Every structure is written in structure tokens, then in C-alpha cells.
Amino acid sequence: MGQWEKAKHYLARKMNILEQIAANTETQSRFIHKREMRGLGRVLGERENFLEELAMLNQQLTKDSTWKNIPMLAPMIQEITHKQQELLERSKQVLQEAVAERSLIAEELKINKIGQQVKNGYVNPWVSIAWGRFINERG
Numbered sequence: 001m002g003q004w005e006k007a008k009h010y011l012a013r014k015m016n017i018l019e020q021i022a023a024n025t026e027t028q029s030r031f032i033h034k035r036e037m038r039g040l041g042r043v044l045g046e047r048e049n050f051l052e053e054l055a056m057l058n059q060q061l062t063k064d065s066t067w068k069n070i071p072m073l074a075p076m077i078q079e080i081t082h083k084q085q086e087l088l089e090r091s092k093q094v095l096q097e098a099v100a101e102r103s104l105i106a107e108e109l110k111i112n113k114i115g116q117q118v119k120n121g122y123v124n125p126w127v128s129i130a131w132g133r134f135i136n137e138r139g
Contacts, residue, residue: 007067010060011076017054018083021047022090029094032101 024047031040067073 003064003067004070004072007061007070007073008076010057011073011080014054014057014061015076015080015083017050017057018080018087021050021054022083022087024050025087025090025094029097032094032098035101035105 024043027043028040028047031037031043061067068077
């Protein structure tokens with residue numbers, strides 16, 4: 001396999017991985033809005049594997065950078081660069097969504113905790129049980 005074919009193969013694989021990461025990012029967004037933490041954990045594990053594979057692929061591409069001067073690969077390189085920018089922007093948006101959802105969950109938990117404290121502080125749970133003790137008494 002020549003240098004051109006090898007570089008084209010690596011670039012095509014890189015584009016494929018970027019598309020998989022983009023799909024993974026959209027899945028993360030859905031899980032965040034549904035608050036499905038188990039599914040989100042699985043998706044984040046998959047994303048980590050994709051990123052490791054992408055790092056290895058980038059390492060292979062940087063070993064020999066003479067392929068960057070081949071004019072037939074320029075459109076493919078531009079497309080990959082554009083896809084990476086889109087992916088970075090979408091990842092930032094999903095991260096902001098996750099932070100916002102986290103703050104909503106924290107606020108809901110705080111309100112729930114305050115409600116429980118008020119209920120436990122002012123409502124005597126033994127009052128309802130005390131009324132039933134007179135049923136069996138002889139008078």
C-alpha cells in the first residue's frame with residue numbers, strides 16, 4: 001500500500017470515527033434530558049473508546065506528515081477539519097446542557113430536602129396512631 005492509499009485509508013477511518021463520536025454526542029444529549037444516568041455512563045464509556053482510537057489514528061498520521069502535501073487529499077482534510085469544529089461546538093453545547101440539568105436536579109433535591117425537614121419538624125407521625133388505641137379499651 002502506497003503512501004497516498006495509506007493516508008487516504010487513515011483519513012477515511014478518522015472521518016468515520018468523528019461521525020460515530022457525533023452520533024454518540026447526540027445520544028448523550030438525549031440521556032441528559034431524560035436523566036438516564038446508567039445509559040449516560042455507557043455512552044460515555046463508548047465515547048472514551050472512540051477518543052482513544054482517534055488518538056491512535058492521529059499518532060499514525062503524524063508519524064509521516066508528507067501526505068499533507070498531496071493535493072488530492074486536501075478536500076478530505078478540509079472536511080475532517082470542518083467536522084472536528086462542528087463536533088467541538090456540539091460537545092460544548094451538550095456539556096452546557098449537562099451542567100444546566102445538574103443544577104436543576106440539585107435545586108429539586110434541595111427543595112425536596114427542605115420539604116422533608118418542614119414535614120418532619122411540624123407533623124407528628126404518632127398522632128394518627130394514637131387515635132386507634134381507644135378502639136379496644138373497655139370503659
